[in-house]
Amino acid sequence: MKHYDVVVVGAGPAGMACAINATKHGLTVLLVERDDFLGGQLIKQTHMFFGSEKQYAKTRGIDIATILKKELLKQDHVDIMLDTSALAIYDDKVITLLNHHDYIKVKANAIVVATGASEKVLAFPNNDLPGIYGAGAVQTLMNVHGVKPGKSVVMVGAGNIGLIVSYQLLQAGVDVKAVVEASDSIGGYLVHAQKLRRLGVPILTNHSVKEAHGATALEELIIWKLDENFSGIAGTEKRIETDTCCLSVGLKPSSEMLRQAGAEMTYVRSLGGYVPYINQNHETTVNNLFVCGDVSGIEEASSAMVEGFIVGLTLANRFKNVPNFSVLMTDLKTQLKDLRAGETGEHIMKGIKQIMRGDHHA
Amino acid sequence: MRISSHPILKFNRDKELSFIFDGRKLVGYEGETIAAALHANNIKVLGHSSVKHRPRGFYCAIGNCTSCNMIVNDEPNVRTCITLLEDGMVVKTQSNKGELK
Amino acid sequence: MLKKTGYQEKEIVKKEFPPLKHLKKGPKAFIECYQKIPCNPCTTSCPHDAITIKGDIINRPKLDLAKCVGCGICVYNCPGLAIMVVGQADNPDYKTFDIPYEFYPLPNKGDRVLGLNRKGEELGMFTVLRVLNNKRQDKTALVRVKVPNEFLYDFATIKVGEDNE
Numbered sequence: 001m002k003h004y005d006v007v008v009v010g011a012g013p014a015g016m017a018c019a020i021n022a023t024k025h026g027l028t029v030l031l032v033e034r035d036d037f038l039g040g041q042l043i044k045q046t047h048m049f050f051g052s053e054k055q056y057a058k059t060r061g062i063d064i065a066t067i068l069k070k071e072l073l074k075q076d077h078v079d080i081m082l083d084t085s086a087l088a089i090y091d092d093k094v095i096t097l098l099n100h101h102d103y104i105k106v107k108a109n110a111i112v113v114a115t116g117a118s119e120k121v122l123a124f125p126n127n128d129l130p131g132i133y134g135a136g137a138v139q140t141l142m143n144v145h146g147v148k149p150g151k152s153v154v155m156v157g158a159g160n161i162g163l164i165v166s167y168q169l170l171q172a173g174v175d176v177k178a179v180v181e182a183s184d185s186i187g188g189y190l191v192h193a194q195k196l197r198r199l200g201v202p203i204l205t206n207h208s209v210k211e212a213h214g215a216t217a218l219e220e221l222i223i224w225k226l227d228e229n230f231s232g233i234a235g236t237e238k239r240i241e242t243d244t245c246c247l248s249v250g251l252k253p254s255s256e257m258l259r260q261a262g263a264e265m266t267y268v269r270s271l272g273g274y275v276p277y278i279n280q281n282h283e284t285t286v287n288n289l290f291v292c293g294d295v296s297g298i299e300e301a302s303s304a305m306v307e308g309f310i311v312g313l314t315l316a317n318r319f320k321n322v323p324n325f326s327v328l329m330t331d332l333k334t335q336l337k338d339l340r341a342g343e344t345g346e347h348i349m350k351g352i353k354q355i356m357r358g359d360h361h362a
Numbered sequence: 363m364r365i366s367s368h369p370i371l372k373f374n375r376d377k378e379l380s381f382i383f384d385g386r387k388l389v390g391y392e393g394e395t396i397a398a399a400l401h402a403n404n405i406k407v408l409g410h411s412s413v414k415h416r417p418r419g420f421y422c423a424i425g426n427c428t429s430c431n432m433i434v435n436d437e438p439n440v441r442t443c444i445t446l447l448e449d450g451m452v453v454k455t456q457s458n459k460g461e462l463k
Numbered sequence: 464m465l466k467k468t469g470y471q472e473k474e475i476v477k478k479e480f481p482p483l484k485h486l487k488k489g490p491k492a493f494i495e496c497y498q499k500i501p502c503n504p505c506t507t508s509c510p511h512d513a514i515t516i517k518g519d520i521i522n523r524p525k526l527d528l529a530k531c532v533g534c535g536i537c538v539y540n541c542p543g544l545a546i547m548v549v550g551q552a553d554n555p556d557y558k559t560f561d562i563p564y565e566f567y568p569l570p571n572k573g574d575r576v577l578g579l580n581r582k583g584e585e586l587g588m589f590t591v592l593r594v595l596n597n598k599r600q601d602k603t604a605l606v607r608v609k610v611p612n613e614f615l616y617d618f619a620t621i622k623v624g625e626d627n628e
Contacts, residue, residue: 047542048504048541048542048601048603049542050500050501050502050542050543051501051502051503051520052501052502052503052507052520053503053504053507057502057503057504057507057542058504058508058540058541058542059601060601060602170566171565171566171567173567184467185466185467186466186467186469189498189500189543190465190466190469190497190498191495191496191498191500191541191542191543191544191545192543193465193469194465194469194470194471194495194543194545194581195543195544196469197468197469197470197581197582197583198470198579198580198581198582198583198619198620199579199583199620199622200579200582200583200584200622201583203468203469205467205468338501338519338520338521339501340501341499341501341519341520341521342499342500342501342521343498343499344500345501345521
């Protein structure tokens with residue numbers, strides 16, 4: 001059985017950043033990715049990122065994936081396994097993997113779970129009709145494969161993903177008929193909303209989908225106004241002819257593997273679902289089982305990446321001595337604090353307080 | 363349904379692949395997934411649910427939700443949203459839980 | 464209200480707009496970043512130190528009109544595409560707007576394109592004076608449009624396509 005200092009599960013921004021920092025400081029790392037490419041969801045982000053230069057602000061997400069990939073492939077002590085799903089984590093830090101039809105066992109001193117998140121669904125009659133897709137799914141279809149989802153789209157949800165994907169749909173030549181948002185205000189960055197609005201896309205707050213119709217695929221969507229209790233108001237229905245509807249109603253951490261590994265979990269709404277209790281080092285209640293990125297709470301790709309760097313550095317310092325550890329760590333923690341400033345950040349910080357435990361390994 | 367010109371991206375469509383979908387011969391490109399190639403051919407219904415036989419398309423496109431399961435080269439429950447298209451593939455809509463032969 | 468509708472009210476645009484007396488001295492940037500978000504490429508990209516964010520990165524950027532020369536570098540470096548540059552046109556009845564543009568096809572110099580306001584409503588057909596899209600801009604083109612003075616506080620972007628003359 002092969003033995004590594006660290007096995008990282010998931011090669012998105014968090015997992016890649018973690019692997020880079022761990023191996024850069026001398027650890028042997030295995031990075032496991034179920035897809036056949038590195039970069040996770042960065043590979044479909046065609047927009048420029050926010051933040052500061054340290055998180056590659058103003059660089060497009062697709063290009064950040066390339067930067068991280070180059071940095072990773074420069075390192076000597078990292079093995080990368082693509083097309084490989086992690087199956088289970090055992091008490092003795094053995095992790096089992098499936099590569100095509102091969103079952104592989106690997107042992108590690110520490111395991112980092114950076115499995116990201118999956119898209120939530122909204123309940124309404126006929127929401128299972130083909131043509132009703134996750135917004136991220138449509139982003140993959142058009143930005144990775146160059147295929148349009150349909151002639152026109154109604155976007156449900158005015159968070160950052162809903163707004164950004166709507167703009168990217170326009171860039172792909174698809175008509176965006178409306179962005180429908182259940183709450184009374186736009187949740188995503190207003191600059192994204194301004195970009196859409198000036199191109200004539202209406203953003204309807206206090207609105208949601210009542211039902212969908214179509215014989216074998218979506219043909220029309222009925223939307224309606226919501227009252228302050230988020231119930232639909234009869235008589236306010238509007239019919240929109242469309243062959244595509246994107247649901248952008250939030251993400252949920254893909255944290256199943258952590259529960260299987262025995263980490264104590266809790267449901268935190270502002271973090272998107274079930275997340276593990278962690279300490280300052282992003283270590284779960286299981287010794288040497290770490291998390292970074294969306295799996296421990298839904299945020300932006302920039303913060304996922306910084307969390308990855310933090311966990312990688314923490315591990316390097318645990319197993320080898322990193323001479324300028326505190327300087328490097330202070331810088332990373334400051335970056336994370338900056339990214340979490342402002343309205344959205346406050347919301348996330350509240351959630352993190354609920355899962356942060358000072359000393360569960362003391 | 364394919365994007366011909368894009369302000370940010372360039373799509374590599376150098377190598378054409380042909381495949382069979384429910385008896386029809388279709389064309390896709392190397393590097394794209396089965397579900398993407400079908401969608402580009404205007405095919406959204408990838409299967410039917412096993413109990414109520416409702417039409418099914420993909421939902422997540424990253425291999426999480428299994429809504430895109432199809433029978434590929436006689437193997438059922440293949441997640442077509444993350445499985446790359448190959449020349450000569452035989453792809454069929456799936457309407458049950460899948461049987462291994 | 465911006466947070467409900469996605470567009471800024473004209474009254475607020477007027478208040479935030481570079482004062483006309485400054486425009487007489489040369490083109491100036493107009494930053495439409497109304498929300499506190501963690502982002503600073505406008506400040507780091509400005510070669511004239513004309514844009515500053517005081518204190519935390521989430522604070523709104525401030526433009527020093529005396530330092531701004533209207534070069535437009537911030538326009539394509541802003542991840543929110545929330546900056547434009549306004550300048551005097553050769554004809555006193557018009558202003559020039561340099562806007563970020565990320566659609567295909569790009570307009571050409573001399574084209575007449577549809578002008579839109581912040582709600583996406585049509586303002587009329589305007590002339591494109593210049594299109595820049597060099598490597599440094601990383602696919603965010605800078606399009607200069609000649610806009611009548613009456614739409615100074617309305618003009619937001621253009622649409623290129625079947626509506627063009």
